[in-house]
Amino acid sequence: MIDSIVLRQATTDDVPAIMDIETPVFAGEAWSFEAMARDVGDTNCFYLVAEAHTDALGGEPTVVGYAGLLAPRGSGDGDIQTIAVLPEFRSSGLGRRLMTALLDEAEARNATRVFLEVRADNPHAISLYASLGFEEIAVRPGYYQPEGVDAVIMKKGADL
Ligand SMILES: CC(C)(COP(=O)(O)OP(=O)(O)OC[C@H]1O[C@@H](n2cnc3c(N)ncnc32)[C@H](O)[C@@H]1OP(=O)(O)O)[C@@H](O)C(=O)NCCC(=O)NCCS
Known part of the structure; x- marks a missing residue:
């Protein structure tokens, strides 16, 4: 246990x-x-x-x-x-605990913007990131090969 x-x-x-x-x-x-x-x-x-x-x-x-x-x-x-x-x-x-701890460390290092990249077919991760304040800023079509899955670029911070 x-x-x-x-x-x-x-x-x-x-x-x-x-x-x-x-x-x-x-x-x-x-x-x-x-x-x-x-x-x-x-x-x-x-x-x-x-x-x-x-x-x-x-x-x-x-x-x-x-x-x-x-x-x-x-x-x-x-x-x-x-x-x-x-x-x-x-x-x-x-997952939320890990992400929150990384964001705390980013803040401690004076990072005002935090970026990440996630497969478009990963709704579980995307919903976690969105709930932490990340917003989609770009899509790289077909980035993940060989399946041709899009990459979603997300950003949290300063000039959203
Ligand atoms: C993404 C990952 C790290 C999340 O970890 P986790 O411990 O399951 O995350 P949490 O339990 O903290 O859930 C966080 C949020 O994810 C979403 N979520 C959780 N379980 C879910 C499920 N079964 N289906 C859909 N969304 C779900 C919810 O938005 C949840 O928010 P809540 O806390 O308000 O319920 C985990 O799914 C994983 O290891 N996936 C494989 C690797 C991966 O895809 N990494 C990301 C690459 S960009």
Whole structure:
């Protein structure tokens, strides 16, 4: 039984656990281990992991989700790089917690605009982003290949 889910900043030691989620969830669009390790270790980025703790059994915490922000200090902009939650942990508020924590970090880095890109056929994610104040600003037709699915660019912030 899960007692709590705790968010903490990821380190490169978390990359194998992140990739265990990334690879099946994003399949053909999954990042490589090397690309993920580069981003997680980049000080311009901020990655979180969500860990499920089973204190009663004294078990090791398990990574059940992660999310990443790119927001170089001084740039004024941030980008949501990625977010994923294990299927069995979805629809219980974890995605929202991860996104809210990334937006707090973007604010702490003085980013006044935050951008993200999402597949047009991902209504669950789009509704999460819209509920957090993101608005669609552009569409890249057929961006995701080979299926030819559009990419929706969304922005939250300053000059909406
Ligand atoms: C997108 C994702 C991270 C959301 O995580 P989650 O933990 O399920 O999100 P939450 O439970 O916090 O739900 C947030 C919002 O999503 C929407 N949502 C949740 N469950 C939903 C469902 N079953 N169907 C449709 N929308 C749903 C609602 O708007 C919800 O808002 P609410 O909190 O007011 O109910 C998760 O679905 C996921 O990992 N998907 C696969 C990877 C992916 O697509 N990443 C995004 C790439 S851009």
